[in-house]
Amino acid sequence: MENPVDINHIFDEKGIKLLKELGWHGSIVVQYHDNYDKKIFEEVKEYGEREGLKIYAGVKIKSESPKELVRYVKKFRSKVDVILVEGGILKINRQALELHDVDILSTPELNRRDSGIDHVLARLGSVHRVAIELNFKQVLIKRNLYERARLLWAFRRxxxxxxxxxxxxxxxSGAENIYGIKSPYDLRSFLNTLTGDPVYSKTIMEFPYKIAEYRVYLKRDNVIRYGVEVVEEE
Structure with missing residues (x-):
């Protein structure tokens, strides 16, 4: 795997150090939009610099209204590197997958009897390059075996x-403390059981880095849009 990057809610120095020790290249540190604090991201980035772990700022938006969702996405697009939207409500799943400025639709199956994604929504995600997230923490917190089996079915679908x-x-990993942190090899092994395709699992593991670096690239002062840059003549 090249440059594996985890997505989590780890903000303390001890957790950042453990991520590095377990083999992660970077971490997309996620705050919820209603608790957003830029100073927290700055502190975590300092921890990352000391440990040699690349830190990306992420925000997860929770909304029940598509119009409200669009407003929040516009508000945070320039403030963070990665924007996630908490899914589960079908109209929110669809709206998130229709927005170029959204990077990840998180837990589209949340509190649903189906997987939250159908053929139409999958096409939208492909066109707008919005990723869907498989949140490992959601598997761990399911105590009911039926609910855990249903979630694994949703992941596979x-x-x-x-x-x-x-x-x-x-x-x-969706980790919120050091006890929820997993190594990239643990998550890849879990993926292998879901996909049955180690090469595809590797692609999934490497995608968070590509998303984060793409957004960091677009925030450069000399970049107008992807592939169009202002170059100073020597």
């Missing part, structure tokens, strides 16, 4: 649709 329509997929 969404992976099948994503692969069929070339829709991006990412996996996250």
């Amino acid at each position: 969404n992976i099948h649709l994503a692969k069929k329509f070339n829709m991006p997929v990412v996996i996250s």
